[in-house]
Amino acid sequence: MEKKVIVGSVIAGLLVSMGAMGAATAxxxxxxxxxxxxxxxxxxxxxxxxxxxxxxLEKEDGKQVYEIEILTADGVEMEVEIDVATGTVLEVEADDDGDDDHDGKDDDDKATK
Known part of the structure; x- marks a missing residue:
């Protein structure tokens, strides 16, 4: 009788752990x-x-989007955002990383008047 209880407990434990793995995968x-x-x-x-x-691959405003940085033939870095669900181009803009002239200094450090 004791053997049946142990075997039943082991089987129940396996079923519970398999259910947890399935839930995590889902x-x-x-x-x-x-x-x-x-x-x-x-x-x-x-x-x-x-x-x-x-x-x-990022999440923006509740949507998954690909942000793709492209260097054009004339040396301009562009960023294209694409909606993963629809393939729609959401935005195209110059990639402004704060160092557009590639001199190693942030453009924000320059005085503007």
Missing amino acids: QSATTPVAMSEEKAIEIALAEVPGTVQETE
Whole structure:
């Protein structure tokens, strides 16, 4: 009789742990990426031709977006934001990292008048 109780406890423990693993897997799958990074890069390069410098997957205003930094042929760094769910280009702007002239000094340190 004691053996049956131990075996039953082991089986119950396994079922509980498998259920917890399934719940964790289901929770991590609730925010799938609807678009591949490669597709987002393709869309961004159609908008701004150049060389991709960096790609980030971020969440902005409750949406997943790819931020793709592109260096254009004339040396301008551009950032293209693409909605992951729809593939829509949300924003295209010059990437302002505070050092546009690449001299190692932040442009914010310069006096403006």
